[in-house]
Amino acid sequence: MSRPRAETRAKAQADAAPGPLPRALWLLPALGLLALGLTLRPAWGSEHEGAETITSHGISVFGDLKYGPDFPHFDYVNPDAPLGGTMRFVGTGASTTFDSLNPFILKGVPAQGLGLLHDSLLVGSADEPASAYGLIAQSMEYPEDRSWVIFNMNPDARFSDGEPIEASDVVFTYNVLQEKGHPAYRISFQDFESVEALDTHRVKFAFREGASTRELIQQAGGISILPEHYYADVDFAESTMTPPVSSGGYVVRDAQPGQSITYCRNPDYWGWEHPVNVGANNFECIVYEYFADRTAGFEAFKAGQYYLHEEFTSKTWAVDYNFPAIERGWVKQEAIPDNRPSGTQGFWINLRRDKFQDPRVRQAIGLMFNFEWSNETLFYGLYERTDSFWENSPMQAEGLPEGAELALLEEYRDQLPERIFTEPAFTPAVNRPERTDRAAIRQASNLLEDAGWTIVDGIRKNAAGETLTVEVMDDSAAFERIINPFVENLKRIGIDARLTLVDPSQGQQRLKDRDYDLVPGRLVMSLTPGLELRQIFGSQSAMEPDTANYAGVSDPVVDALIQKVIQAESRDEMEVAVRALDRVLRDMHIWVPNWYKASHNVAYWDIFGRPEVKPPYARGDAYWWFDQEKYDALKAAGAPLR
Structure with missing residues (x-):
């Protein structure tokens, strides 16, 4: 299974990376109360008179905000970057194939990079953890309690067919996503009371009374704006390979399902000189090439078929980057620092299945993954063990709960296990670096016995005679070497375990339908968590298809703690609530935590220019540019570049 992800829209925009949710649901980071350069004036409309x-x-x-109202561009770009050339990526996002150019619905497998087609009212910056600036909206008006917002839209904004982007298009977008869009939109919009066009270029969002409004303005501002006039004759609810009329700076030039998709700059795009776009998207065209698997993709990279490759396989990074283009200096290797929370990767256990309801069963399963052996034998010592959903961040729970975190958890003491208060936050046991750790086997066996799964003829069965089976589903042969030892260890404690490799289309469908026992997945968590947590751990998303709640978490305390995160009025208060949530989730054993490395392992053909400063919260290649002289020099030297 391709590693599922969930990102804020700001970071997603910065790296043009795919996600498990429709592009428009990559929300802006949770944003706050006061803005630099703000003014106060009477509210628009009689209902707010005075x-x-x-x-x-x-x-x-x-x-x-870091940037004032007249900022010319973000600090991490080169405003004089030359335009032109082609960037080529590998299409390894949500799937190793695609059959749709509509990322907003449940049907179909959308192509990677579709976010290039769509603009929103606001966009985030990649050097602030939680800020957003106007794009289609040139300004916004809202009361201090954020109970509503009016976006004043830029009258110059146009769709790709030249038609103006108007307030009625925003209203249409909200309504069509609510009625026909991906099920996750209903969760995201649950606190929206109404969306109303006040005039041609002013649109008002009103929020539900009693809702936590800290992020709702930014959530409204992060919606990709769709053209009402286009969908008057096109069925929005259907998957399609017809390039749509869209609001962003790129258009689809060519799309071959399962093979490649090419986006090119729209020369008539109204916003190229907008401050949030200056120095970004410098390539004339951006291509995503698709291959049957990662091995085929890597061979294509070595042959110059695409130009930038992020390596996720430690063995390959350690021993296989010795091909001629590396030796000749044509391809560069680099570990690019990643300052976001990292490590939310693991084998997610499907709690929707009765056999996994007992946390002792889930804990026993987790004990059979020997990270220490895997890291030494398979990963060349490149990783560290994950224990937190907010690894490598101040939001990671540690030790015993104290102070404000303890006070918060006390509110739910009668609903939580006593060990939450008396034991340190759960951390996976450190195994001996041997393929099978006997102490772990004994502990896991005892947990299964206590949970009512006893050995009968070498197989774990319950009182009803049912066999404890565990299927790990994936669509990547590259993960076999990691999953197979885990499966063998599960068998050693009497579990009927197996790895099932499926093709990408089947894998995507089973993921959408929640048809799995365990599935590998990675989530990139926000620096400022908030509303998106409802789709990752909230009860509302547990039974909805194709949300980021891979484990199917549905728990009242988790829901309450998510609400505390959303309601936090300061970063300190938010971090306390996230630590409490992290502690509770880790105690539930909803996953088998894997490993992390706080950097991107990237290789690229040396044909690019780069800004002097890398944005701290993005990989940064969205701000690179094509260097024609470097390209010509490599071609002249014999490099097999396309």
Whole structure:
């Protein structure tokens, strides 16, 4: 299974990376109360007569915006970067294939990079953890309690067919996503009361009374805007390979399902000189090439068929980057620092299945993954063990709960196991670096016995005579060497375990349908968690198809703690609530935590220029540019570049 991801829209935009949810659901980071350069004036409309509103070009959480109202561009770009050339990536996002150009619905497998087609009212910056600035919206007005917002839209904004982007298109987008879009939209929009076009270029979002409004303005501003006039004759609910009319700077030039998709700059795009776009998207065209598997993709990279490759396989990174293009200096290797929370990767256990309801069963399964042996034998010592859903961040729970975190957890003491208060936050046991750790086997066997799964003729059965089976589903042969030893260890404690490799299409469908026992997956968590947590761990998303709640978590305390995160009025308060949530989730054993490395292992053909400063919260290649002289020099030297 391709590693599922969930990202904020700001980071997703920065790296043009895919996600498990429709592109428009990659929400802006949780944002805050006061903005730099704001002004106060009477609210628009009679129902708010006499009230004061904040008017601003941007919005931020827990502090001021970095960029003022007249900023020319973000600090991490080269505003003089040359335009032109082609960037080629490998299509290894949500799947190793695609059959749709509509990322907003449940049907079909959308192509990678479709976010290039769509603009939103606001966009995030890649050097702030939680800020957003106007794009289609040139300003916004809202009261201090954020109970509503009016976006003042840029009258110059146009769709790719030249038609103006108007307030009615925003209303249409909200309604069609709510009615016909991916099921996750209903969760995201649950606190929206109404969306109303006040005039041609002013649109108002009103939020539900009693809702936590900290992020709702940014959530509204992060919706990709769709053209009402186009969908008057096109069925939005159907998967399609017809390039749509869209609001972003790129259009689809060519799309071959399962093979490649090419996006090229729209020369008539209205926003190329907008401050949030200056120095970004410098390539004339961006191509995603698809291959049957990672091995085939890597061979294609070595042959110059695409130009940038992020390596996720430690063995390959350690021993296989010795091909001629590396030796000649044509291809560069680099570990690019990743300052986001890392490590939310593991084998997610499907709690929707009765056999996994007992946490002792889940804990026993987790004990059979020997990270220490895997890291020494398979990973060349490149990784560290994950224990937290917010690994490598101040939101990771550690030790015993204390202070504000303890006080928060006390509210739910009668619903939580006593060990939450008396034992340190759960951390996976350190195994001996041997393929089979006997101490772990004994502990796991005891847990299964206590849970009512006893050995009968060498196989674990319950009182009803049912066999304890565990299927690990994946669509990547590259993961076999990691999963197979895990499966063999599960068999050693009497579990009927197996690895099932499926083709990408079948894997995507089974993931959508929740048809799996365990599935490998990785989530990139926000630096400022908030509303997106409902789709990852919330009860509302547990039974919906194709959300990021891979484990099917449905728990009242988890829901309450998510709400505490959303309601937090300061970063300190938010981090306390996230640590409490992390502690509770880890105690539930909803996954078998894997490993992490706080960097991107990237190789690229040396044909690019780069800004001097890398944005701290993005990989950064969205701000590179094509260097024609470097390309010509490599071609002249015999490099097999396309």
